Amino acid sequence: LKLTDEGARLLEVAGPALQMLDEILDEVRTSSDGREGVIRITAPVSLGGKVLMPLIRSFRLEHPNIAFDLVLEDLDTDIVQAKIDVGFRIGREPSRNVVSRRLAPLSLVIAATPDYLKRHGEPKNLCELLQHPCTGFRMPSTGRLVPWELNINGEMVFQDVPSVCTVNSALPEVEAVKAGIGIGQLSVYLIREELEKGELVEILPQFATAISAIHMYYPHRTQMPARVRLFVNYVMKSAASLLPVRP
Known part of the structure; x- marks a missing residue:
């Protein structure tokens, strides 16, 4: 069996949409209320150990069914293109079409x-x-x-x-x-x-x-997954204690 040229073109065009549908279905299967699954995060390397790991540890004590996938790099990451749920940034506020929260000076x-x-x-x-x-x-x-x-x-x-x-x-x-x-x-x-x-x-x-400041940012979403919203709210409440302005 061999696809026709029209069939190959249809597969090429529809492929990303089918992949997205598979990801959505996987998410629904693993989490009926959105409080389970994986949160993907990007952040500078320096924030990973000193700030994010303590936050993730304490967050998972309350929500043990939520896992994390961290992409640590000292570059500006397009979180929409990279399918990232939450990003952290040091310095100026992100200028892309995202929701930004200032965490601390x-x-x-x-x-x-x-x-x-x-x-x-x-x-x-x-x-x-x-x-x-x-x-x-x-x-x-x-x-x-x-x-x-x-x-x-x-x-x-x-x-x-x-x-x-x-x-x-x-x-x-x-x-x-x-x-x-x-x-x-x-x-x-x-x-x-x-x-x-x-x-x-x-x-x-x-x-x-x-x-300057440390910022958290995430994509504009009309329906943010519950696990991501839980983490965003938790960071807003907890990050200040880990980000001192003065020693």
Whole structure:
């Protein structure tokens, strides 16, 4: 047996719709009320361990029949194209046609190890800071080196710094600072424990900023699956405790 040209064309056109129908039927079979099944999430790598895993763990204690599929990458993901239920983003608010919720300010502080400060001295002003080796962050999507955000006399200043170790992911930058390679401007939620234990020391606290934020976003849907709505509401109630503005 062999399909006619018309039949092959029909299969090609109808294939995505049939696949979507299969997925819907599978979902209905596994969950009569939408409170079971899988929630697909995309987020930056740095949010996966420090924020999402504690949220998922505590959420599943209340809803053990809901599973999670995480796609962790430091790129802007088209959640509609990728069939993602919920996305998380650091920085600016998502501009695509999605529903966006601001979870918490993204507080940035300048930090170094006590050993580094003992060996090189602690900078007391911007001029002295620029004489020190620093770490840098390069945007994965554009390759652009991100300037530091400094609060100077109540005004936001974007300052290029002398980077001796540039990375394109937040977690390796934290490790670079902890290794004593240089001074870094880091997100508080990533180094809260290190600051509390004294493994890292905040310097020039007057320069600290919180102008950007962590956002949660999801597609516009007239009928969001119950499991996804449960998780979205849970995140809105619980995320603040895991995203401190200051240590």
